[in-house]
Amino acid sequence: MSKFDLHDKVAIVTGGAGGIGTCIAMECAKAGAKVVVAARSQERLEKVAAEIKNLGGESLALPTDVTVPDQVDNMVQQTLDTFGRVDIMINNAGGAMHIKKAEELSFDEWNAGIALNLTSVFLCSVAAGKVMMQQKGGKIINISSVAGIKYSPDFPHYGAAKAGVINLTKTLASDWGRHNIQVNCVAPGLTATKMLTRLGWLPPDTDEDGNPVPPLQFPHGPEHVANLVVFLASEASDHITGETIPIRALLEFDR
Numbered sequence: 168m169s170k171f172d173l174h175d176k177v178a179i180v181t182g183g184a185g186g187i188g189t190c191i192a193m194e195c196a197k198a199g200a201k202v203v204v205a206a207r208s209q210e211r212l213e214k215v216a217a218e219i220k221n222l223g224g225e226s227l228a229l230p231t232d233v234t235v236p237d238q239v240d241n242m243v244q245q246t247l248d249t250f251g252r253v254d255i256m257i258n259n260a261g262g263a264m265h266i267k268k269a270e271e272l273s274f275d276e277w278n279a280g281i282a283l284n285l286t287s288v289f290l291c292s293v294a295a296g297k298v299m300m301q302q303k304g305g306k307i308i309n310i311s312s313v314a315g316i317k318y319s320p321d322f323p324h325y326g327a328a329k330a331g332v333i334n335l336t337k338t339l340a341s342d343w344g345r346h347n348i349q350v351n352c353v354a355p356g357l358t359a360t361k362m363l364t365r366l367g368w369l370p371p372d373t374d375e376d377g378n379p380v381p382p383l384q385f386p387h388g389p390e391h392v393a394n395l396v397v398f399l400a401s402e403a404s405d406h407i408t409g410e411t412i413p414i415r416a417l418l419e420f421d422r
Contacts, residue, residue: 174199177250178400179242181233181291182260185209187196187310187355190389191257191396196224198397200255203246205231225250233260243294252302255400256295258288259310261329263322272324282323285331292339296348304347308399309336310392313356313415329354333411340409349408351399356415357386361382386415 178195182188183204196202196219204215204226212228219226227249231242246253261284265276292307299305301387312329314318319326333352340350372380391414398404 168416171398171401172199173255173397173401176200176254176400177203177246177252178255178257179203179205179246179253179291179295180257181205181231181287182310183215184208187392188259188395189215191259192226193218193222194393194397195255195257195400196222196226198401199224200400201225201227203227203229203242203250205229205233205242206260207232233258233291234282236275236290239287239290239294242291243298247298253295253298254302254305256291256299256305256307257310257396257400258291258307260287261312261325263325266309266321267323268321269323270321273359276323280322281328281331284325284328285335288332292335292350296339296343296346298349300343300346305371306350306400306404307350308338308396309350309352310396311336311352311354311411313354313413314414316354316411328405337409344408349399349404351404351407351409352411353392353395353399354411354413355392357411365373394400 173195178200180188180192180202192202192204192215202219204212206212207230209230210229216226216228229245231238233239243253255373264280279333288309307394309332311332314326315329315333336350336352345348374380395412395414
């Protein structure tokens with residue numbers, strides 16, 4: 168069996184109802200994992216779970232608000248009740264929510280951004296981590312952002328939360344290594360999701376002469392994030408922990 172194989176593993180993917188999260192869920196399923204998809208929208212979750220089942224995989228759709236402790240605990244318990252274990256926790260839920268300068272953000276908007284992008288990662292990691300401690304192993308993969316590495320002037324709450332995710336990743340990796348739990352972080356830059364394409368937020372994929380932009384100078388797709396997540400979830404990454412790995416176009420390094 169390949170070291171990149173996830174057969175017999177059980178993965179939870181938060182924010183699994185669209186964009187990067189759906190792609191992560193699908194790639195985990197293709198690698199052989201049983202996949203629990205969690206988000207607030209039951210209808211969209213059911214579609215993802217159905218797609219996984221159409222591939223011959225096993226999936227469970229669990230409507231969950233990952234900012235609410237009881238709902239997070241229920242998500243993990245239902246996963247245990249259905250599949251008997253939790254091997255992989257992928258904390259993907261998040262979003263900028265409000266595009267505003269710091270002086271324009273209300274207190275409630277700040278708190279909502281921190282709750283969705285940072286508190287949710289803490290809650291899900293702890294709930295899954297307790298199970299992994301009993302199992303004597305597991306993998307937690309957090310989705311941060313390059314906004315947490317550099318700066319985010321148009322959404323300071325988002326950047327601050329994503330920076331917190333990076334620090335939390337290092338702390339949990341250090342604390343839980345003795346339990347054989349690996350905790351790593353992926354930090355995507357601008358990602359060419361269907362939503363951003365519809366909104367017109369992506370740069371042109373050809374230059375002023377009509378030539379195709381080189382792939383590494385154009386925003387990555389959600390599949391590139393998903394591929395890295397599958398690697399970190401697999402046996403192939405067994406000696407990597409506490410790391411943050413960016414994915415971004417070459418030009419983003421200069422922004």
